[in-house]
Amino acid sequence: MSDVAIDATNLTKKFGDFTAVDHISFQVKKGEIFGLLGPNGAGKSTAIRMLSTLSAPTEGTALVAGFDVRKEDGKVREHIGLVSEKLIMYDELTASENLRLFGNLYDIPKDVLEKRMSKLLDFVRMKQWADHRIDTFSTGMKQRINVIRALVNQPEILFLDEPTLGLDPQSTAEIRELVRRINIENGTTIILTTHMMTEADMLCDRIGIIDRGKIVALDTPVGLKRSVSGSDTTLFEFEIPNLTPSLVSSVKSLGSVKSVVQDDPTHVKVSSTGDDSFDTLVDMLRKNGAQIRTVRNLEPTLEDVFLKITGHEVRDEAAKAPIPTRKGGPPGMRPRKRVR
């Protein structure tokens, strides 16, 4: 078996004249957390819907867990779990009733299912809530159950469409932690979509930036940031109360340092190359008696990356004009231009 979990080729979805996803091709390796980053309406959800067989591609196809989403959708479904933008849970049912329902749709034998359910509930520390109705839960609790619901068939690949949307900061942190644990402890390949730069930066091994239905950049978070600064140069700003000209010139003499700028008597900006440049810098400064009060990494953020690549800031495309959803379009998906 290859080490590719998802292989998308020219995947395209059109709703009438509007192209939601425009010939995207990418690969996701087994065991990685892959992020699709982009504003609302960029085509992230539509891409996820095609990969999880909920929507048939207009053009192109994708192999998911080795099966073609067009021809072998049944096989694909056996190997995936889906956490979509909206909660897939029945409010009037209890947590375990929800898990049991979906477990049975995957033909999991009863005793295996019950054991697995209890393990999953333990996994998210929700065991004591197993027999409580979903509508009595907080949003964060609901999302935890919603995530383990998608794990009930022990999927190789887990799709998460905006998993932290609408959650408070604490729940957001919990869910991010959960995603990381699922990836590490179960080795599950995870594809997540987000419009939050920090989330993609924190969680993902690789990120595909999607804008107007196209993948405009695809790399590791570090790689993407480097593509903005042009090389593997990193920029640090030190605050050193006892800064002296001799300290500055000794920093300049370091091989990894490319340039040094002193803004004021206590602040100095250092641009250096190499993965261990920070260690070298700090070691040298400490050896020369410098008291480092603060240090800031002036590394470009993913926001900068997005701005540089797309030429515009992250914004919700749909917010510009209230255009009605086209018939058959997925919920929340809005065309950019009014189709005449």
Added chain:
Amino acid sequence: MGIKRALRHSAWICWKDLLEFSRSKLRLVMLILMPLLMMMMVGFIFPTGDTISQQPIALANQDMAVNGTSLGDSFVAQLETVNEQTGMMELTDAADFDDIKSKIQDGEVMGGIIVPSTFTSDILSGRQGNITVMTDQSNPQMSATIQTVLTAVIEQLGFLMAEQNLNQTYGVSLEQAPAVLMPYNVELKGIVPGDPNYFEFVAPGIMAMVVMMSLMTGLPHAISYEKDMGTLDGMLSAPISRWSIIVGKVMAQSSMGLIQGFIILLLSVLLFGVTIQGSILLVVFLIILTVFSFVGLGILITSFADKEETATMVMMTFMFPMMFLSGVFFPIQQMPSFMQTLANFLPLTYAADALRKVMVLGAGIDAVFTDVIVLAAFGSVLLAIAVPMFKRAMSR
């Protein structure tokens, strides 16, 4: 194996739907309340001869006595005697036509009777005595009923008068008088034993209608609601057949429709004195067949409607004509011919007809054979159209 597996998935989806339903006490109450209200409503809103009671009627006696005798007074006395026995009217005195008119306009009375001033003199001089009946035509139903009732009462009083005249003038005995006056008599004989009421007419139709409603509103609602909520994606991304989803939903909605159908059956028998003449088993079979005939239509609406609101609108558009055109409340034979033709295309017409024949007339399977064939054909054809449509709609 494949079918067994698909049915197991359906059963789980059905279990889920029913469990969800049973968790809502309000919905459970409504499940029972709806058929009850339905029966009460249709059973009591239509005016019938014997439900007319204590209707306020104005009476103006303008008759002028001739030689000290007023036949108008004796007419009024007779009318009051009849009314005391039947209690149909609540008589109030009025002066003349205009007085009664203003009383009707004010809503004080529903109609009026005028005995004109020439009443006695007309009769004594060998002419007919005219009696004017006034009604409010702006309320056609009431107007017609009051007109019928008052005309009948006055005719009956005239008949009694005629009998006495015959006796006194020609010496015909009072026993023979009716035969002389009305040589032909009408004797009514229905084919249903006992005294059937309107409930017996509507109950079978209401049963068919409730089953129809629960499928036509319930099925599109159940699916488009899950679509809107996003929970349908959970089922669609599971390795189950699209069939399983729709079959599970149909199973759940049908059970609720059947429960309501049987509540109506029970209420009709226990509260409204309906007796079932035919075989109960045949009734059950017909109800299940009715479910089958509407499933396709329900799925079709579901596939067309992308949102819950759309589904509700589409369903309403079809349901109301069905309710009124299919002979549930009014006999089809009363309708203009093009409406009758239209009614022939509605499955509810056949369902109501078959159920009525079996429940009220005690008919066997052979008498409703045509209905059964039409219902089965209707269901099969619509299913054949609806299933591919549904599959397509699900993968948009």
